[in-house]
Amino acid sequence: MAAISGKLAALTAAAMALPGVHTRAADLTSPNPFSAEASHLEYSESGSRMSVRVNQATGTLPVTDNVLLVGNYIQDVMSGASPIFNAPGAGGDPHQVLTGASVFDRREAEDIGGVLFAGDNQFTLRQGWSLENDYKSIWTSIEARRFANQKNTTFAVGAAFNDDGVSSHDAPHDYRTRIKRDFFAGVTQIINERSLFEVSLAYSYSNGYLSDPYKLVFVQSTGLLPDARPSQRRQFALTGKYLAYVPAIDSAFQVVESLSTDNWGLRSGALEVQWKKELPGEWLVSAGGRLYSQSSADFYKVVFQTAPGDGLHSSDYRMAAFGSMAWLASVTKQIGRNFSVQFSAERSYRRYSLRSGGTGFDGDDYLWSFYLATLRAQF
Amino acid sequence: MRRRIGVATAVLALALLSACATVQPWERGTLAKPVMSVDDPPQEKTQKLRTYKAKEGGAAATGVGGGGCGCN
Numbered sequence: 001m002a003a004i005s006g007k008l009a010a011l012t013a014a015a016m017a018l019p020g021v022h023t024r025a026a027d028l029t030s031p032n033p034f035s036a037e038a039s040h041l042e043y044s045e046s047g048s049r050m051s052v053r054v055n056q057a058t059g060t061l062p063v064t065d066n067v068l069l070v071g072n073y074i075q076d077v078m079s080g081a082s083p084i085f086n087a088p089g090a091g092g093d094p095h096q097v098l099t100g101a102s103v104f105d106r107r108e109a110e111d112i113g114g115v116l117f118a119g120d121n122q123f124t125l126r127q128g129w130s131l132e133n134d135y136k137s138i139w140t141s142i143e144a145r146r147f148a149n150q151k152n153t154t155f156a157v158g159a160a161f162n163d164d165g166v167s168s169h170d171a172p173h174d175y176r177t178r179i180k181r182d183f184f185a186g187v188t189q190i191i192n193e194r195s196l197f198e199v200s201l202a203y204s205y206s207n208g209y210l211s212d213p214y215k216l217v218f219v220q221s222t223g224l225l226p227d228a229r230p231s232q233r234r235q236f237a238l239t240g241k242y243l244a245y246v247p248a249i250d251s252a253f254q255v256v257e258s259l260s261t262d263n264w265g266l267r268s269g270a271l272e273v274q275w276k277k278e279l280p281g282e283w284l285v286s287a288g289g290r291l292y293s294q295s296s297a298d299f300y301k302v303v304f305q306t307a308p309g310d311g312l313h314s315s316d317y318r319m320a321a322f323g324s325m326a327w328l329a330s331v332t333k334q335i336g337r338n339f340s341v342q343f344s345a346e347r348s349y350r351r352y353s354l355r356s357g358g359t360g361f362d363g364d365d366y367l368w369s370f371y372l373a374t375l376r377a378q379f
Numbered sequence: 380m381r382r383r384i385g386v387a388t389a390v391l392a393l394a395l396l397s398a399c400a401t402v403q404p405w406e407r408g409t410l411a412k413p414v415m416s417v418d419d420p421p422q423e424k425t426q427k428l429r430t431y432k433a434k435e436g437g438a439a440a441t442g443v444g445g446g447g448c449g450c451n
Contacts, residue, residue, distance in 0.1 A: 037420075037422055039423075039426075041426050043430065050451065054426065056422050058422060076448075078450075082451040105449070107449075109446060109448075111444075126444050128444065128446045129446075130446045130448060132448065132449055134449050135447070135448060137448065139444060139445070139447075141443045141445075142443075143442070143443060143444075149401065150404075152399065152401055152402055158442060158443040158444075159443060160444045160445075162446060164446075164447045166449065180447065182443045182444075183443075184440060186440065189399055190407075190410065191398065192399070192402060193406050193407070193408075193409055193410065194410070196417065198417060200441070200442075201440050202438065202439070202441070204438065212451075235438045236438075237437075237439050237440040239439050239441060241417065243415060243417060245410075245412070245415055251414065252412070252414035258437070258438075260437045260439065262438070266436045267437075268435065268436065268437025268438070269437075270437065270439065277414060278412065284413050292435060294436050297436065318434065318435060318436045319436055324435075332413075342420065344423055346427065346430075348434075350434075368434065370426065372426060374420065374423065376420075
């Protein structure tokens, strides 16, 4: 009976935590409102390229029945080699030139926030800071949610402002400004007792120094030039998510599709499919795949014959046309009422052949993977 | 392209909204199962999105906030 009551309480708490379902701070995690989460991530790329170790900790503290405080800390340690430019080879085929393997950087980031619950409305305000040797960022975000239609529908709007400074190892105190403004709107809708969907739209406007200080381009007529991108960028993105439970196999399927376009001529699409299943003994497993494809930016070329007249040029592998295939998996174990531990992994294979238009080359192909371990507690 | 994304959003949202029934709280047992969580756990979501942002040129509509980095 005690076990049934425990499961019922957990189910009720989970139901109240559903988008479109929860109402007040006290309901969110009742009967255990205080939560803490810590994780460690190991990221690596093929060859001698970048590897990153990330430690993250998050805490949530209810102040009153209607107010939550949230704090978050992230520490990154990065090392390894990174592509700088593409050089023409002896046979005419280009090849990628990397930095030495001694590149090292450390990043520390914190953010604090408050969540206010007022009737069928929820407001979240967050303030964050990030500092590394050659990059600093200060950001503020605000988000509002409204639960409507007997909490079958959730409307969300948000905005964020990023004030970033970009320098380089050669001139670490010579910061150049990069400003970004993000706007977001979305709706989550319960379709029936077994399925729901979410549709979101985002717009970002960035201006300032948007180039990469570590990237170069090879120009046949003049030699190497620094990466130079437009000083403004406008990005639009649409993301749709569909989640359905299939009783016949006692599992859920999730499909996420994202499309984006910007004024740099770069278009992208991503499709992610996941299967999720609960197993006896409080286990939850998931597995899936992700397919991504993008076109190249207008100012991208693998190598340049002459310097473009508008002064814009980049050979950054992220501005190239390419695609990728990835697998992802996760396993979560609930330990008693207060703890859970999760292991998740993703491995992505970049392929020039999966591009969706524009130019690039297969010398940029590589793979990255990450492994993440997370411990959660509620008291 | 921007207009297409806007039109596609509106059409998709209207089509799906029109097909929805009102589900009462006591009918949401299946929706409350852990496998029906709409979002990835927060820290997993943060790390996934940051990796995509650092390694891809595209964008996704996944919320606001998080700050920039000099990721290479």
